[in-house]
Amino acid sequence: MEFTAIYYLIPALIMFCAGVYGFITRKNMIAMLISLELMLNAVDINFVVFNRFLFPEAMEGMFFTLFAIAIAAAETALAIAIIINIYRSNKSVDVRTLNEMKF
Amino acid sequence: MDYSQFLTMKQELGLLVVFLLVFLYDTFMPGRTQKALPAVTTVLMLLLTVAGFCPCVLGTCGETVAFSGMYETSPVICAIKNILNIGVVIVLLQSIQWANSDGMRMRRGEFYELLLVTLFGMYLMISSRHFLMFIIGLESASLPLAAMTALNKDSHESHEAAGKYILTAVFSSAIFMMGLSFVYGLCGSLYFSNIYVSVASEMNLMLVCAVAFVIAGIGFKLSLVPFHLWTADVYQGAPTSVTSYLSVISKGATAFAFMAVLAQVFGTVYSQIWEWMLYALIILTITVGNLFAIRQRNMKRFLAFSSVSQAGYIMLGIIAYNAMGVAAMMYYILVYIFSNLAAFGVIGAIENATGRVSMDDYRGLHKTNPRLSFAMMLAMFSLAGIPPFAGFFSKFFIFTGALNQGSIAIYVLVLIALINTIISLYYYLLVVKAMYISDEDCVIPTFRSACSERLGLWITVGGIIFLGLVSCIYSGLLNMMADSALSIFFI
Numbered sequence: 001m002e003f004t005a006i007y008y009l010i011p012a013l014i015m016f017c018a019g020v021y022g023f024i025t026r027k028n029m030i031a032m033l034i035s036l037e038l039m040l041n042a043v044d045i046n047f048v049v050f051n052r053f054l055f056p057e058a059m060e061g062m063f064f065t066l067f068a069i070a071i072a073a074a075e076t077a078l079a080i081a082i083i084i085n086i087y088r089s090n091k092s093v094d095v096r097t098l099n100e101m102k103f
Numbered sequence: 104m105d106y107s108q109f110l111t112m113k114q115e116l117g118l119l120v121v122f123l124l125v126f127l128y129d130t131f132m133p134g135r136t137q138k139a140l141p142a143v144t145t146v147l148m149l150l151l152t153v154a155g156f157c158p159c160v161l162g163t164c165g166e167t168v169a170f171s172g173m174y175e176t177s178p179v180i181c182a183i184k185n186i187l188n189i190g191v192v193i194v195l196l197q198s199i200q201w202a203n204s205d206g207m208r209m210r211r212g213e214f215y216e217l218l219l220v221t222l223f224g225m226y227l228m229i230s231s232r233h234f235l236m237f238i239i240g241l242e243s244a245s246l247p248l249a250a251m252t253a254l255n256k257d258s259h260e261s262h263e264a265a266g267k268y269i270l271t272a273v274f275s276s277a278i279f280m281m282g283l284s285f286v287y288g289l290c291g292s293l294y295f296s297n298i299y300v301s302v303a304s305e306m307n308l309m310l311v312c313a314v315a316f317v318i319a320g321i322g323f324k325l326s327l328v329p330f331h332l333w334t335a336d337v338y339q340g341a342p343t344s345v346t347s348y349l350s351v352i353s354k355g356a357t358a359f360a361f362m363a364v365l366a367q368v369f370g371t372v373y374s375q376i377w378e379w380m381l382y383a384l385i386i387l388t389i390t391v392g393n394l395f396a397i398r399q400r401n402m403k404r405f406l407a408f409s410s411v412s413q414a415g416y417i418m419l420g421i422i423a424y425n426a427m428g429v430a431a432m433m434y435y436i437l438v439y440i441f442s443n444l445a446a447f448g449v450i451g452a453i454e455n456a457t458g459r460v461s462m463d464d465y466r467g468l469h470k471t472n473p474r475l476s477f478a479m480m481l482a483m484f485s486l487a488g489i490p491p492f493a494g495f496f497s498k499f500f501i502f503t504g505a506l507n508q509g510s511i512a513i514y515v516l517v518l519i520a521l522i523n524t525i526i527s528l529y530y531y532l533l534v535v536k537a538m539y540i541s542d543e544d545c546v547i548p549t550f551r552s553a554c555s556e557r558l559g560l561w562i563t564v565g566g567i568i569f570l571g572l573v574s575c576i577y578s579g580l581l582n583m584m585a586d587s588a589l590s591i592f593f594i
Binding site for chain 2: 016019023029032033036039040042043046047050051054055058060061063064067068071074075078079081082083085086089090095098100101102103
C-alpha cells in the first residue's frame with residue numbers, strides 16, 4: 001500500500017478542525033491554548049506534506065515550517081505568561097471570569 | 104551570500120539603531136538619568152523620521168530589491184513608513200507623562216523597546232514580498248502588542264484585555280497560516296510574484312478558501328467586522344498610550360500590507376474572488392462599527408468602535424484597486440493618525456490628571472478646560488468629516504478613488520458609506536454636546552496638562568487644520584503613485 005499526500009492531509013485537516021472546535025468550546029484558558037497549538041501544528045503538517053509530495057525540488061515549505069514552529073513557541077510562551085498574570089489576579093484560569101468588559 | 108544587500112533595508116537598519124540605543128540607555132545608564140529615557144526615545148525617533156525624508160540618508164536610492172526578491176522598497180513604501188514614523192513620534196510625545204508616572208518606574212524601558220520592535224515588524228510586513236518574511240513581520244508586530252497591553256500590572260482590566268488579545272491573535276494567525284498552506288499547495292511557491300503568475304489558472308474551491316482565510320487573518324489585525332470582537336475590550340483595558348499606538352500605527356501599517364497582499368498576490372482573481380468578499384466586509388464593518396459606537400459611554404471603547412468603522416473607510420481605498428485609491432488610502436491613514444491621536448491625546452491628558460475616562464465626566468468641560476475641549480472638538484469634527492478639516496478631504500478623496508473603479512456595485516457601496524458618515528456624525532457630536540452644551544455640577548476641575556502633552560496636541564491640531572488645506576500633500580502622493588502604479592499592481 002502506497003501512502004500518498006492525502007493520507008497526511010486528512011489527519012491534518014481533522015487536527016485543524018478539532019483545534020477550532022476546542023478553541024470555541026473549552027472554558028479553561030490552558031485548554032484553549034492547547035487547541036491553538038493543534039491548529040498551528042496542522043498548518044505545519046500541511047506545509048511539510050505539500051513540500052514533500054508536490055514540490056520536492058525546493059525546500060520552501062520545510063523552511064516555513066521551521067519558522068512557524070519558532071513563532072508558535074513564542075506565542076505559547078507569551079500566552080502562558082499572560083495566563084499566569086490572569087491567574088494571580090483572578091485565582092482562576094476560567095475564561096468566564098474574564099467578563100469585566102463586554103459589549 | 105552578498106552581505107551588502109542588507110544596505111537596501113536602510114529604514115529598518117535606522118530603526119534597529121534607534122532600538123539598540125534605547126536598549127543600551129535603559130540597561131546601562133544610572134537610575135537618576137532614567138527619567139530622561141522617554142524624551143531620548145522621542146528625539147531619536149524624530150531624527151529617524153527626518154532622515155527618512157532625505158532621499159540620500161534613509162530614502163530610496165540605489166537597489167530596491169534584496170534577498171532574491173523577498174524584500175522590496177520603493178518611494179511609495181518609504182512614504183508609508185514615513186507616515187508611520189510621524190505617528191509614532193506623536194504617540195511617544197504623548198506617552199512621556201504616563202511613562203514617567205510612579206507606577207511605570209520599573210517598566211518604562213520595556214514599553215519603548217516593545218514599541219520599537221513592533222514598529223520594526225510593521226516595516227518588514229510592508230516591505231516583504233515573500234510570505235515567510237510577511238508572517239515574521241506580522242507576528243513581531245502583533246505579539247509584543249499583547250505584552251504592551253498587559254503592561255499595567257495593577258489593573259485587572261489590563262490582564263483581561265491582554266488575555267483576550269493574545270488568544271484571538273494566535274487563533275487568527277493560525278487561520279492565516281492555514282490559508283497560506285493552501286496557497287502553497289496550489290502554487291508551489293511563497294513568493295508574491297510567483298503566486299501572482301500562477302494563481303489565475305488554479306481557480307477552484309480551495310483557492311476561494313485560501314483567500315478567505317488570508318483575508319480573515321489580516322482582517323483580525325485591522326478589526327474588520329466579523330473579526331472585531333477583541334477591539335473594544337483591548338482598547339479599553341490597555342494603557343491609553345498603547346491604545347493610541349494600536350489604533351493608528353498598527354492599523355495603518357496593516358491596511359497597507361493588506362493592500363499589498365491583495366494586489367500583488369491575488370491581483371489576477373480580483374473580480375472572481377475577493378471583490379465580493381470585500382464588499383460584504385466593508386458594509387458590515389462601517390455599519391456595525393457605527394451602530395455599536397452610539398451606545399458606548401467609555402471614551403476609549405467609543406473610539407474603539409469609531410476606529411472599527413474608520414477601518415471600513417480605509418478599505419474603500421483597497422477595493423478601488425487603482426492608483427488613486429492607494430493614494431487616497433495613504434492620505435486617509437495620515438489624516439486618521441492626526442485626528443485620532445488628537446482625541447487620544449485629550450483622553451490621555453484627562454486620564455493622567457484625574458483618572459476619568461467616561462463620556463459623562465466630560466460634561467461642561469469647556470468651562471474649566473477650554474483648550475482641551477477645543478482640541479477634542481476639532482478631532483471629532485475631523486473624524487466625522489466636517490469641512491474644512493482634514494477628515495472631510497480624506498473621505499472625499501477616498502470616495503472619489505473608489506468611484507473611479509466604475510462598477511454599479513461600487514456606487515451602491517459608496518452610497519452606504521455616505522449614509523454611514525451621517526450616522527457617525529451623530530455619535531461624534533455626542534461628545535461635543537457633552538463638552539459644550541450639557542450642564543453638570545461636578546465638572547472636571549481646571550488643570551494644566553504636561554508640556555509634552557500640550558506639544559503633542561498642538562501638532563495634531565495643526566495637522567487637522569492644515570493637512571486638508573495644503574493640497575500639495577495629496578497631489579504629491581498621487582503623482583508618486585502614478586509613477587509607481589506599475590510596481591504595485593503589476594499591470
